[in-house]
Amino acid sequence: VDWVQAKDIYAQNKVITDIPEEKLTKVFPTPAVYHETGQPFTMTATVPIVTDAAFLREADLLADHFGTVFGKKPVISMLGTGKAIRLQQKKGMGPEAYELQVSPQEVVIAASTPAGAFYGTQSLKTLIPAAALAKNQTSVSLPGVRVSDAPRFGHRAFMMDVSRNFQSKEQVLKVLDMMALYKLNVLHFHLNDDEGWRLEIPGLPELTEVGGKRGHTLDEKNHLQPSLGSGPDANKTSGSGHYTKADYIEILKYATERHIKVIPEIETPGHARAAIKSMDARYARLMQEGKPEEAKRYLLRDLEDQSVYRSVQNWNDNVINVALPSTYTFLEKVVDEILAMYQEAGAPIQTIHMGGDEVPNGVWEKSPAVNALMAANPTIKGKYDLWDYYFGKVNDMLNARKLYLSGWEEIGLTRVEQNGKKVYVPNQDFKGKNFHVDVWNNLWGAEDLAYRMANAGYKVVLTNASNLYLDLTYQKAYEEPGLYWAGYLDLDKPFYFIPFDYMKNQKVDTNNDPINPAVVYKGKERLTAFGRSNIVGLQAPLWSEMIKTPERLEYMLLPKLLGLAERAWAPDPAWATEPNAAKGEAAYNQAWSAFVNVLGKRELPRL
Ligand code: TNX
Known part of the structure:
Protein backbone atom coordinates (compact mmCIF):
# COMPACT_ATOMS: atom_id res chain seq x y z
CA VAL A 1 0.00 0.00 0.00
CA ASP A 2 1.47 3.34 -0.91
CA TRP A 3 0.29 6.72 0.20
CA VAL A 4 -1.74 7.34 -2.93
CA GLN A 5 -3.87 4.25 -2.31
CA ALA A 6 -3.86 5.08 1.37
CA LYS A 7 -6.20 7.98 0.85
CA ASP A 8 -8.74 5.77 -0.88
CA ILE A 9 -8.57 3.19 1.87
CA TYR A 10 -8.97 5.96 4.36
CA ALA A 11 -12.02 7.25 2.53
CA GLN A 12 -13.55 3.78 2.28
CA ASN A 13 -13.12 3.18 5.98
CA LYS A 14 -14.90 6.41 6.63
CA VAL A 15 -17.88 5.83 4.36
CA ILE A 16 -20.94 5.30 6.46
CA THR A 17 -23.19 3.16 4.39
CA ASP A 18 -26.30 2.96 6.53
CA ILE A 19 -27.57 6.39 5.59
CA PRO A 20 -29.83 6.25 2.55
CA GLU A 21 -28.70 8.62 -0.17
CA GLU A 22 -32.07 10.34 -0.30
CA LYS A 23 -31.52 11.59 3.24
CA LEU A 24 -28.44 13.58 2.33
CA THR A 25 -28.69 17.22 1.38
CA LYS A 26 -27.96 17.64 -2.29
CA VAL A 27 -26.67 21.15 -1.84
CA PHE A 28 -23.25 21.70 -0.36
CA PRO A 29 -22.16 23.43 1.91
CA THR A 30 -25.22 22.64 4.01
CA PRO A 31 -27.76 25.43 3.43
CA ALA A 32 -29.39 27.33 6.27
CA ALA A 150 -26.76 32.77 3.52
CA PRO A 151 -23.22 32.31 4.78
CA ARG A 152 -22.23 32.33 8.41
CA PHE A 153 -18.96 34.21 7.82
CA GLY A 154 -18.18 36.95 5.32
CA HIS A 155 -14.53 35.89 5.00
CA ARG A 156 -14.13 32.33 3.69
CA ALA A 157 -10.57 32.00 2.59
CA PHE A 158 -8.19 29.61 0.96
CA MET A 159 -4.50 30.54 1.16
CA MET A 160 -2.37 29.33 -1.71
CA ASP A 161 1.42 29.33 -1.41
CA VAL A 162 2.99 29.51 -4.87
CA SER A 163 6.38 30.57 -3.60
CA ARG A 164 7.88 27.34 -2.30
CA ASN A 165 6.72 25.57 -5.42
CA PHE A 166 5.07 27.32 -8.29
CA GLN A 167 1.69 26.50 -9.81
CA SER A 168 0.68 27.59 -13.29
CA LYS A 169 -1.91 30.23 -14.04
CA GLU A 170 -4.17 27.47 -15.40
CA GLN A 171 -3.96 25.64 -12.09
CA VAL A 172 -4.84 28.82 -10.21
CA LEU A 173 -7.93 29.25 -12.40
CA LYS A 174 -8.92 25.65 -11.64
CA VAL A 175 -8.53 26.32 -7.93
CA LEU A 176 -10.72 29.42 -8.29
CA ASP A 177 -13.43 27.30 -9.93
CA MET A 178 -13.24 24.83 -7.08
CA MET A 179 -13.40 27.61 -4.51
CA ALA A 180 -16.43 29.12 -6.25
CA LEU A 181 -18.26 25.79 -6.26
CA TYR A 182 -17.82 25.59 -2.50
CA LYS A 183 -18.72 29.25 -2.01
CA LEU A 184 -15.33 30.39 -0.75
CA ASN A 185 -14.84 34.09 -1.41
CA VAL A 186 -11.22 34.98 -0.59
CA LEU A 187 -8.05 33.75 -2.26
CA HIS A 188 -5.13 34.74 -0.07
CA PHE A 189 -2.27 34.55 -2.53
CA HIS A 190 1.11 33.89 -0.88
CA LEU A 191 3.23 35.31 -3.70
CA ASN A 192 6.68 35.43 -2.18
CA ASP A 193 8.71 33.70 0.47
CA ASP A 194 12.29 32.58 1.01
CA GLU A 195 12.18 30.22 -1.94
CA GLY A 196 10.64 32.39 -4.61
CA TRP A 197 9.03 35.64 -5.81
CA ARG A 198 6.20 34.88 -8.21
CA LEU A 199 4.71 38.14 -9.51
CA GLU A 200 6.16 40.39 -12.18
CA ILE A 201 6.67 43.91 -10.87
CA PRO A 202 7.26 46.31 -13.76
CA GLY A 203 10.52 48.18 -13.20
CA LEU A 204 11.98 45.50 -10.92
CA PRO A 205 12.71 42.65 -13.35
CA GLU A 206 15.19 40.98 -10.97
CA LEU A 207 12.32 39.94 -8.70
CA THR A 208 11.15 37.37 -11.20
CA GLU A 209 14.37 36.85 -13.18
CA VAL A 210 16.33 36.02 -10.04
CA GLY A 211 13.67 35.50 -7.38
CA GLY A 212 11.35 33.46 -9.59
CA LYS A 213 14.03 30.92 -10.46
CA ARG A 214 16.33 30.22 -7.62
CA GLY A 215 14.99 27.91 -5.01
CA HIS A 216 15.47 25.60 -2.13
CA THR A 217 13.04 23.46 -0.27
CA LEU A 218 12.74 20.90 2.48
CA ASP A 219 12.99 17.20 1.82
CA GLU A 220 10.89 14.50 3.50
CA LYS A 221 13.08 14.65 6.57
CA ASN A 222 12.79 18.42 6.81
CA HIS A 223 16.37 18.90 5.67
CA LEU A 224 17.12 21.81 3.47
CA GLN A 225 17.83 20.77 -0.10
CA PRO A 226 19.19 23.43 -2.40
CA SER A 227 18.01 21.91 -5.64
CA LEU A 228 14.64 20.39 -4.84
CA GLY A 229 11.20 21.81 -5.42
CA SER A 230 11.43 25.30 -6.67
CA GLY A 231 14.91 24.91 -8.07
CA PRO A 232 15.53 24.79 -11.80
CA ASP A 233 15.81 21.01 -11.76
CA ALA A 234 12.51 20.47 -9.99
CA ASN A 235 10.57 17.54 -11.31
CA LYS A 236 7.67 18.33 -13.61
CA THR A 237 6.79 21.95 -14.01
CA SER A 238 6.19 23.15 -10.52
CA GLY A 239 9.59 24.56 -9.58
CA SER A 240 10.47 27.88 -11.12
CA GLY A 241 8.03 30.29 -12.60
CA HIS A 242 6.10 33.48 -12.11
CA TYR A 243 2.95 35.24 -13.20
CA THR A 244 3.37 38.06 -15.67
CA LYS A 245 1.37 41.21 -15.11
CA ALA A 246 -1.06 40.00 -17.80
CA ASP A 247 -1.39 36.60 -16.06
CA TYR A 248 -2.16 38.26 -12.75
CA ILE A 249 -4.76 40.54 -14.31
CA GLU A 250 -6.39 37.49 -15.92
CA ILE A 251 -6.44 35.72 -12.55
CA LEU A 252 -8.00 38.80 -10.94
CA LYS A 253 -10.70 39.07 -13.58
CA TYR A 254 -11.50 35.38 -13.34
CA ALA A 255 -11.72 35.60 -9.56
CA THR A 256 -13.84 38.75 -9.64
CA GLU A 257 -16.39 37.15 -11.97
CA ARG A 258 -16.67 34.37 -9.42
CA HIS A 259 -17.04 36.78 -6.49
CA ILE A 260 -13.67 35.87 -5.05
CA LYS A 261 -11.46 38.63 -3.67
CA VAL A 262 -7.75 38.09 -4.13
CA ILE A 263 -5.64 39.31 -1.20
CA PRO A 264 -2.03 39.53 -2.31
CA GLU A 265 0.56 38.73 0.29
CA ILE A 266 3.94 40.41 0.27
CA GLU A 267 5.67 38.44 2.98
CA THR A 268 7.91 40.75 5.07
CA PRO A 269 10.11 41.38 6.98
CA GLY A 270 10.96 37.67 7.49
CA HIS A 271 10.46 34.90 4.92
CA ALA A 272 11.76 37.39 2.37
CA ARG A 273 14.92 35.79 1.05
CA ALA A 274 13.87 35.76 -2.61
CA ALA A 275 13.16 39.50 -2.52
CA ILE A 276 16.44 40.24 -0.72
CA LYS A 277 18.53 38.21 -3.16
CA SER A 278 16.76 39.77 -6.12
CA MET A 279 17.53 43.27 -4.90
CA ASP A 280 21.11 42.20 -4.18
CA ALA A 281 21.40 41.16 -7.84
CA ARG A 282 19.99 44.51 -8.92
CA TYR A 283 22.50 46.28 -6.69
CA ALA A 284 25.40 44.31 -8.15
CA ARG A 285 24.31 45.05 -11.72
CA LEU A 286 23.91 48.79 -11.14
CA MET A 287 27.21 49.02 -9.28
CA GLN A 288 28.88 47.38 -12.25
CA GLU A 289 27.23 49.91 -14.51
CA GLY A 290 28.74 52.62 -12.31
CA LYS A 291 25.44 53.84 -10.78
CA PRO A 292 25.98 53.59 -7.01
CA GLU A 293 23.07 55.84 -5.99
CA GLU A 294 20.54 54.03 -8.14
CA ALA A 295 22.00 50.73 -6.96
CA LYS A 296 20.99 51.43 -3.35
CA ARG A 297 17.49 52.61 -4.17
CA TYR A 298 15.66 49.35 -3.50
CA LEU A 299 18.21 47.52 -1.38
CA LEU A 300 16.60 45.38 1.32
CA ARG A 301 19.56 44.69 3.57
CA ASP A 302 22.24 46.64 5.35
CA LEU A 303 25.46 45.62 3.64
CA GLU A 304 27.34 46.16 6.91
CA ASP A 305 24.98 44.03 9.00
CA GLN A 306 26.89 41.41 11.03
CA SER A 307 23.84 39.95 12.80
CA VAL A 308 23.66 36.19 13.10
CA TYR A 309 20.32 34.39 13.13
CA ARG A 310 18.53 31.26 11.93
CA SER A 311 14.90 31.15 10.92
CA VAL A 312 12.68 28.22 11.92
CA GLN A 313 13.24 26.90 8.44
CA ASN A 314 16.97 27.32 8.75
CA TRP A 315 17.68 30.46 6.73
CA ASN A 316 20.30 32.92 7.91
CA ASP A 317 19.66 35.60 5.30
CA ASN A 318 15.91 36.05 4.93
CA VAL A 319 14.93 39.15 6.95
CA ILE A 320 14.52 42.62 5.45
CA ASN A 321 16.20 45.49 7.28
CA VAL A 322 13.58 47.78 8.80
CA ALA A 323 15.85 50.81 9.24
CA LEU A 324 16.71 51.41 5.60
CA PRO A 325 14.71 54.01 3.68
CA SER A 326 15.22 51.81 0.60
CA THR A 327 13.09 49.10 2.23
CA TYR A 328 10.10 51.45 2.20
CA THR A 329 10.88 52.68 -1.32
CA PHE A 330 10.79 49.05 -2.40
CA LEU A 331 7.51 48.30 -0.62
CA GLU A 332 5.83 51.41 -2.03
CA LYS A 333 6.93 50.50 -5.52
CA VAL A 334 5.62 46.94 -5.19
CA VAL A 335 2.34 48.06 -3.62
CA ASP A 336 1.74 50.69 -6.30
CA GLU A 337 2.42 48.26 -9.13
CA ILE A 338 0.09 45.71 -7.57
CA LEU A 339 -2.63 48.33 -7.11
CA ALA A 340 -2.29 49.27 -10.77
CA MET A 341 -2.97 45.62 -11.70
CA TYR A 342 -6.16 45.57 -9.59
CA GLN A 343 -7.29 48.78 -11.19
CA GLU A 344 -6.69 47.47 -14.67
CA ALA A 345 -8.54 44.25 -13.86
CA GLY A 346 -11.46 46.10 -12.25
CA ALA A 347 -10.90 43.91 -9.19
CA PRO A 348 -11.65 45.08 -5.65
CA ILE A 349 -8.85 45.44 -3.15
CA GLN A 350 -9.15 46.57 0.47
CA THR A 351 -6.06 45.13 2.05
CA ILE A 352 -2.58 43.86 1.35
CA HIS A 353 -1.28 41.08 3.54
CA MET A 354 2.22 42.04 4.68
CA GLY A 355 3.19 38.72 6.26
CA GLY A 356 4.89 39.22 9.59
CA ASP A 357 5.41 35.65 10.76
CA GLU A 358 8.45 33.95 12.19
CA VAL A 359 11.16 36.60 12.47
CA PRO A 360 14.05 34.92 14.31
CA ASN A 361 15.86 36.30 17.32
CA GLY A 362 19.17 37.94 16.60
CA VAL A 363 18.05 39.88 13.55
CA TRP A 364 19.08 43.53 13.19
CA GLU A 365 21.23 43.41 16.34
CA LYS A 366 24.49 44.21 14.56
CA SER A 367 23.18 46.41 11.78
CA PRO A 368 24.75 49.89 11.77
CA ALA A 369 21.63 51.25 10.05
CA VAL A 370 19.42 49.89 12.83
CA ASN A 371 21.75 51.18 15.51
CA ALA A 372 21.66 54.64 13.95
CA LEU A 373 17.87 54.54 13.90
CA MET A 374 17.79 53.58 17.57
CA ALA A 375 20.27 56.30 18.49
CA ALA A 376 18.06 58.88 16.78
CA ASN A 377 14.84 57.48 18.36
CA PRO A 378 15.37 56.68 22.04
CA THR A 379 11.94 55.03 22.29
CA ILE A 380 13.10 52.27 19.96
CA LYS A 381 14.90 49.91 22.30
CA GLY A 382 14.89 46.48 20.74
CA LYS A 383 13.30 43.98 18.38
CA TYR A 384 9.72 44.59 19.49
CA ASP A 385 10.00 48.38 19.23
CA LEU A 386 11.51 47.92 15.80
CA TRP A 387 8.55 45.70 15.03
CA ASP A 388 6.14 48.50 15.98
CA TYR A 389 8.20 50.97 13.99
CA TYR A 390 8.10 48.78 10.90
CA PHE A 391 4.43 47.80 10.96
CA GLY A 392 3.47 51.32 12.01
CA LYS A 393 5.13 52.67 8.87
CA VAL A 394 3.71 49.93 6.67
CA ASN A 395 0.26 50.59 8.11
CA ASP A 396 0.54 54.33 7.33
CA MET A 397 1.75 53.55 3.84
CA LEU A 398 -1.26 51.32 3.15
CA ASN A 399 -3.72 53.71 4.82
CA ALA A 400 -2.45 56.50 2.56
CA ARG A 401 -3.61 54.30 -0.34
CA LYS A 402 -7.00 53.64 1.27
CA LEU A 403 -6.01 50.09 2.19
CA TYR A 404 -5.84 48.46 5.56
CA LEU A 405 -3.06 46.24 6.87
CA SER A 406 -3.47 42.53 7.31
CA GLY A 407 -0.90 39.95 8.29
CA TRP A 408 -0.10 36.91 10.37
CA GLU A 409 -0.89 37.11 14.08
CA GLU A 410 2.58 38.42 14.89
CA ILE A 411 1.80 41.85 13.43
CA GLY A 412 -0.55 42.37 16.37
CA LEU A 413 1.57 40.84 19.12
CA THR A 414 4.25 42.17 21.38
CA ARG A 415 6.39 40.53 24.04
CA VAL A 416 6.12 41.61 27.67
CA GLU A 417 7.22 40.28 31.02
CA GLN A 418 4.54 38.63 33.13
CA ASN A 419 5.48 36.97 36.43
CA GLY A 420 9.12 36.91 35.43
CA LYS A 421 8.37 35.21 32.10
CA LYS A 422 8.39 36.71 28.62
CA VAL A 423 5.03 36.20 26.97
CA TYR A 424 3.32 37.33 23.80
CA VAL A 425 0.26 39.51 24.24
CA PRO A 426 -1.94 41.54 21.90
CA ASN A 427 -0.15 44.78 21.16
CA GLN A 428 -2.15 47.57 22.77
CA ASP A 429 -0.43 50.21 20.64
CA PHE A 430 -2.07 48.81 17.54
CA LYS A 431 -5.42 48.07 19.13
CA GLY A 432 -8.22 49.81 17.34
CA LYS A 433 -6.30 50.03 14.10
CA ASN A 434 -8.23 48.44 11.34
CA PHE A 435 -5.93 45.41 11.05
CA HIS A 436 -7.01 41.93 10.38
CA VAL A 437 -4.81 39.16 11.64
CA ASP A 438 -4.63 35.55 10.53
CA VAL A 439 -4.10 33.63 13.75
CA TRP A 440 -2.33 30.34 13.08
CA ASN A 441 -0.87 29.30 16.42
CA ASN A 442 -3.18 27.19 18.54
CA LEU A 443 -0.41 25.07 20.04
CA TRP A 444 2.25 25.10 22.70
CA GLY A 445 0.37 27.16 25.25
CA ALA A 446 -1.08 29.55 22.66
CA GLU A 447 -4.32 27.58 22.32
CA ASP A 448 -6.44 30.60 23.19
CA LEU A 449 -4.42 33.15 21.23
CA ALA A 450 -7.07 33.71 18.55
CA TYR A 451 -9.67 34.43 21.21
CA ARG A 452 -7.33 36.68 23.19
CA MET A 453 -6.67 38.75 20.09
CA ALA A 454 -10.35 38.94 19.16
CA ASN A 455 -11.24 39.90 22.74
CA ALA A 456 -8.57 42.60 22.59
CA GLY A 457 -10.20 44.16 19.53
CA TYR A 458 -8.30 42.70 16.60
CA LYS A 459 -10.29 41.45 13.62
CA VAL A 460 -9.37 37.77 13.49
CA VAL A 461 -9.39 35.22 10.70
CA LEU A 462 -9.18 31.81 12.35
CA THR A 463 -6.38 29.93 10.63
CA ASN A 464 -5.67 27.33 13.34
CA ALA A 465 -2.72 25.22 12.23
CA SER A 466 -3.91 21.96 13.74
CA ASN A 467 -7.32 22.15 12.09
CA LEU A 468 -6.83 24.16 8.92
CA TYR A 469 -3.28 23.68 7.61
CA LEU A 470 -4.05 21.63 4.54
CA ASP A 471 -0.39 20.92 3.85
CA LEU A 472 -0.20 18.65 6.89
CA THR A 473 -0.37 15.00 5.84
CA TYR A 474 -3.58 13.02 6.18
CA GLN A 475 -2.11 10.38 8.43
CA LYS A 476 1.06 8.82 9.58
CA ALA A 477 0.29 5.43 8.11
CA TYR A 478 1.92 4.35 4.86
CA GLU A 479 4.74 6.87 5.21
CA GLU A 480 2.84 9.52 3.35
CA PRO A 481 5.32 12.31 2.64
CA GLY A 482 4.65 15.71 4.08
CA LEU A 483 4.71 17.90 7.14
CA TYR A 484 3.04 17.15 10.47
CA TRP A 485 4.45 19.72 12.84
CA ALA A 486 0.94 20.60 14.00
CA GLY A 487 -0.37 17.06 13.88
CA TYR A 488 -1.98 15.21 10.98
CA LEU A 489 -4.80 16.71 9.06
CA ASP A 490 -7.60 14.74 7.50
CA LEU A 491 -11.12 15.88 6.72
CA ASP A 492 -12.13 15.45 10.37
CA LYS A 493 -9.90 18.26 11.52
CA PRO A 494 -11.52 21.11 9.58
CA PHE A 495 -14.92 19.47 9.74
CA TYR A 496 -14.89 19.27 13.54
CA PHE A 497 -13.72 22.82 13.96
CA ILE A 498 -16.19 24.84 16.04
CA PRO A 499 -15.26 28.47 15.35
CA PHE A 500 -16.43 30.02 18.61
CA ASP A 501 -15.33 27.16 20.83
CA TYR A 502 -12.74 25.28 18.89
CA MET A 503 -11.57 22.91 21.59
CA LYS A 504 -15.07 21.64 22.18
CA ASN A 505 -16.08 18.48 20.38
CA GLN A 506 -12.75 18.49 18.66
CA LYS A 507 -12.05 14.97 17.60
CA VAL A 508 -8.49 14.43 18.71
CA ASP A 509 -7.40 11.85 16.23
CA THR A 510 -3.67 11.87 16.67
CA ASN A 511 -2.75 8.95 14.45
CA ASN A 512 -0.16 8.03 17.07
CA ASP A 513 1.45 11.33 16.40
CA PRO A 514 4.70 11.51 18.36
CA ILE A 515 4.86 15.27 18.17
CA ASN A 516 1.35 16.18 19.25
CA PRO A 517 0.09 13.18 21.20
CA ALA A 518 -3.07 15.05 22.09
CA VAL A 519 -4.01 18.64 21.85
CA VAL A 520 -4.73 19.70 25.39
CA TYR A 521 -6.52 22.94 25.91
CA LYS A 522 -4.17 25.02 27.98
CA GLY A 523 -5.56 28.42 27.16
CA LYS A 524 -7.73 30.06 29.73
CA GLU A 525 -9.41 32.81 27.84
CA ARG A 526 -12.84 32.24 26.31
CA LEU A 527 -14.32 34.27 23.53
CA THR A 528 -16.38 37.21 24.81
CA ALA A 529 -19.42 38.60 23.00
CA PHE A 530 -17.22 41.43 21.76
CA GLY A 531 -14.58 38.88 20.71
CA ARG A 532 -17.19 36.98 18.71
CA SER A 533 -18.03 40.08 16.76
CA ASN A 534 -14.35 40.32 15.81
CA ILE A 535 -14.07 36.85 14.30
CA VAL A 536 -14.48 37.74 10.66
CA GLY A 537 -13.98 34.31 9.18
CA LEU A 538 -12.03 31.16 8.54
CA GLN A 539 -9.04 30.38 6.39
CA ALA A 540 -7.23 27.22 5.32
CA PRO A 541 -3.69 27.57 3.95
CA LEU A 542 -1.91 25.19 1.64
CA TRP A 543 1.80 25.79 2.13
CA SER A 544 3.79 24.36 -0.71
CA GLU A 545 7.17 23.15 0.51
CA MET A 546 6.02 19.65 -0.37
CA ILE A 547 3.64 20.47 -3.21
CA LYS A 548 5.67 19.88 -6.31
CA THR A 549 2.98 19.01 -8.83
CA PRO A 550 -0.62 20.01 -9.56
CA GLU A 551 -1.69 16.46 -8.67
CA ARG A 552 -0.14 16.82 -5.21
CA LEU A 553 -1.94 20.10 -4.77
CA GLU A 554 -5.31 18.53 -5.51
CA TYR A 555 -4.54 15.52 -3.37
CA MET A 556 -3.84 17.72 -0.35
CA LEU A 557 -6.74 20.03 -1.09
CA LEU A 558 -9.51 17.50 -1.46
CA PRO A 559 -11.54 16.55 0.41
CA LYS A 560 -10.07 18.67 3.22
CA LEU A 561 -11.16 21.93 1.62
CA LEU A 562 -14.77 20.80 1.91
CA GLY A 563 -14.44 20.77 5.68
CA LEU A 564 -13.37 24.39 5.61
CA ALA A 565 -16.19 25.31 3.21
CA GLU A 566 -18.79 23.66 5.43
CA ARG A 567 -17.61 25.36 8.62
CA ALA A 568 -17.20 28.77 6.99
CA TRP A 569 -20.61 28.74 5.32
CA ALA A 570 -23.00 26.56 7.30
CA PRO A 571 -24.41 27.24 10.75
CA ASP A 572 -22.94 25.19 13.61
CA PRO A 573 -24.22 21.65 13.19
CA ALA A 574 -26.34 20.02 15.88
CA TRP A 575 -23.41 17.94 17.10
CA ALA A 576 -21.45 21.05 18.00
CA THR A 577 -23.84 21.73 20.82
CA GLU A 578 -25.50 18.32 21.16
CA PRO A 579 -25.13 17.09 24.72
CA ASN A 580 -26.11 13.57 23.69
CA ALA A 581 -22.94 12.13 22.20
CA ALA A 582 -24.65 9.33 20.32
CA LYS A 583 -26.96 11.72 18.52
CA GLY A 584 -24.06 14.00 17.83
CA GLU A 585 -22.17 11.13 16.26
CA ALA A 586 -25.11 10.18 14.06
CA ALA A 587 -25.38 13.74 12.79
CA TYR A 588 -21.68 13.74 12.07
CA ASN A 589 -21.93 10.47 10.20
CA GLN A 590 -24.68 11.88 8.08
CA ALA A 591 -22.58 14.90 7.27
CA TRP A 592 -19.63 12.66 6.45
CA SER A 593 -21.72 10.75 3.99
CA ALA A 594 -22.71 14.01 2.40
CA PHE A 595 -19.03 14.70 1.85
CA VAL A 596 -18.40 11.31 0.38
CA ASN A 597 -21.44 11.76 -1.79
CA VAL A 598 -20.11 15.04 -3.06
CA LEU A 599 -16.61 13.70 -3.37
CA GLY A 600 -17.46 10.48 -5.12
CA LYS A 601 -20.17 11.65 -7.43
CA ARG A 602 -19.59 15.28 -8.25
CA GLU A 603 -17.08 17.01 -10.41
CA LEU A 604 -14.11 16.74 -8.11
CA PRO A 605 -10.74 15.84 -9.51
CA ARG A 606 -9.40 12.64 -7.99
CA LEU A 607 -5.93 11.28 -7.99
C1 TNX B 1 4.39 27.66 9.02
S1 TNX B 1 2.57 29.55 10.42
C2 TNX B 1 4.54 28.76 8.20
C3 TNX B 1 4.96 28.54 6.81
C4 TNX B 1 5.22 27.11 6.49
C5 TNX B 1 4.21 26.22 7.19
C6 TNX B 1 4.32 24.77 6.87
C7 TNX B 1 3.14 30.44 9.24
C8 TNX B 1 2.49 31.70 9.06
N1 TNX B 1 4.19 30.03 8.50
O1 TNX B 1 6.05 29.36 6.49
O2 TNX B 1 5.17 26.96 5.13
O3 TNX B 1 4.31 26.42 8.57
O4 TNX B 1 3.26 24.04 7.40
Missing part, protein backbone atom coordinates in the same frame (compact mmCIF):
# COMPACT_ATOMS: atom_id res chain seq x y z
CA VAL A 33 -32.84 26.10 5.18
CA TYR A 34 -33.33 23.09 2.90
CA HIS A 35 -36.40 21.09 1.84
CA GLU A 36 -36.87 18.48 -0.81
CA THR A 37 -40.22 18.48 -2.55
CA GLY A 38 -39.97 15.33 -4.66
CA GLN A 39 -40.99 17.36 -7.74
CA PRO A 40 -38.03 17.53 -10.15
CA PHE A 41 -37.39 19.93 -13.00
CA THR A 42 -36.25 18.59 -16.35
CA MET A 43 -33.51 20.73 -17.83
CA THR A 44 -32.60 20.59 -21.53
CA ALA A 45 -30.46 22.71 -23.81
CA THR A 46 -33.59 24.43 -25.15
CA VAL A 47 -34.74 25.74 -21.76
CA PRO A 48 -33.68 29.40 -21.56
CA ILE A 49 -32.06 31.21 -18.66
CA VAL A 50 -34.12 34.33 -18.07
CA THR A 51 -32.36 36.92 -15.97
CA ASP A 52 -32.69 40.40 -14.56
CA ALA A 53 -30.06 42.72 -16.03
CA ALA A 54 -28.16 42.83 -12.75
CA PHE A 55 -27.32 39.13 -12.97
CA LEU A 56 -26.31 38.77 -16.63
CA ARG A 57 -22.78 37.67 -15.78
CA GLU A 58 -23.96 35.05 -13.32
CA ALA A 59 -26.49 33.78 -15.89
CA ASP A 60 -23.73 33.53 -18.46
CA LEU A 61 -21.48 31.42 -16.22
CA LEU A 62 -24.40 29.14 -15.44
CA ALA A 63 -25.17 28.81 -19.15
CA ASP A 64 -21.52 27.89 -19.76
CA HIS A 65 -21.83 25.12 -17.21
CA PHE A 66 -24.97 23.71 -18.81
CA GLY A 67 -23.12 24.04 -22.10
CA THR A 68 -20.62 21.45 -20.91
CA VAL A 69 -23.48 19.16 -19.83
CA PHE A 70 -25.47 19.37 -23.10
CA GLY A 71 -22.72 20.20 -25.57
CA LYS A 72 -24.79 23.33 -26.32
CA LYS A 73 -25.22 26.49 -24.31
CA PRO A 74 -28.78 27.43 -23.31
CA VAL A 75 -30.05 30.81 -24.51
CA ILE A 76 -29.94 33.73 -22.09
CA SER A 77 -32.69 36.33 -22.29
CA MET A 78 -34.03 39.13 -20.20
CA LEU A 79 -37.67 38.45 -20.96
CA GLY A 80 -39.66 35.28 -21.30
CA THR A 81 -42.56 33.36 -19.91
CA GLY A 82 -42.87 29.61 -19.71
CA LYS A 83 -40.43 26.98 -18.65
CA ALA A 84 -37.11 28.57 -17.66
CA ILE A 85 -34.36 29.00 -15.13
CA ARG A 86 -34.95 32.47 -13.70
CA LEU A 87 -32.51 34.77 -11.96
CA GLN A 88 -34.49 37.45 -10.17
CA GLN A 89 -33.40 40.45 -8.18
CA LYS A 90 -35.24 40.81 -4.90
CA LYS A 91 -34.81 43.65 -2.40
CA GLY A 92 -33.79 43.30 1.21
CA MET A 93 -31.76 40.10 1.24
CA GLY A 94 -28.27 39.83 2.76
CA PRO A 95 -25.16 40.64 0.71
CA GLU A 96 -24.47 36.98 -0.18
CA ALA A 97 -27.90 35.46 0.50
CA TYR A 98 -30.02 33.65 -2.07
CA GLU A 99 -33.16 31.58 -2.46
CA LEU A 100 -33.42 28.64 -4.79
CA GLN A 101 -36.65 26.91 -5.79
CA VAL A 102 -36.69 23.99 -8.14
CA SER A 103 -40.20 22.97 -9.23
CA PRO A 104 -41.48 21.18 -12.37
CA GLN A 105 -42.40 24.48 -14.11
CA GLU A 106 -39.36 26.57 -13.35
CA VAL A 107 -36.20 27.11 -11.38
CA VAL A 108 -36.07 30.43 -9.55
CA ILE A 109 -32.94 31.93 -8.01
CA ALA A 110 -33.64 35.12 -6.08
CA ALA A 111 -31.04 37.44 -4.52
CA SER A 112 -30.36 41.10 -3.86
CA THR A 113 -26.81 41.09 -5.13
CA PRO A 114 -24.86 39.45 -7.95
CA ALA A 115 -22.88 37.53 -5.29
CA GLY A 116 -26.10 36.07 -3.88
CA ALA A 117 -27.32 35.14 -7.35
CA PHE A 118 -23.93 33.53 -8.03
CA TYR A 119 -24.20 31.33 -4.94
CA GLY A 120 -27.70 30.33 -6.04
CA THR A 121 -26.24 29.16 -9.34
CA GLN A 122 -23.48 27.23 -7.55
CA SER A 123 -26.10 25.42 -5.46
CA LEU A 124 -28.03 24.63 -8.62
CA LYS A 125 -24.85 23.16 -10.11
CA THR A 126 -24.53 20.75 -7.19
CA LEU A 127 -28.04 19.44 -8.02
CA ILE A 128 -26.93 18.20 -11.41
CA PRO A 129 -26.42 14.45 -11.09
CA ALA A 130 -22.71 13.67 -11.34
CA ALA A 131 -23.31 11.13 -14.10
CA ALA A 132 -24.57 13.97 -16.29
CA LEU A 133 -21.14 15.55 -16.26
CA ALA A 134 -19.53 12.53 -17.87
CA LYS A 135 -20.99 12.84 -21.36
CA ASN A 136 -23.27 14.98 -23.51
CA GLN A 137 -26.79 14.74 -22.17
CA THR A 138 -30.08 15.50 -23.86
CA SER A 139 -31.78 16.24 -20.54
CA VAL A 140 -31.02 16.19 -16.82
CA SER A 141 -33.41 15.86 -13.94
CA LEU A 142 -32.85 18.41 -11.18
CA PRO A 143 -34.34 17.33 -7.84
CA GLY A 144 -37.08 19.59 -6.46
CA VAL A 145 -35.80 21.71 -3.57
CA ARG A 146 -36.60 24.86 -1.65
CA VAL A 147 -33.47 26.51 -0.31
CA SER A 148 -33.04 29.72 1.62
CA ASP A 149 -29.43 30.34 2.36
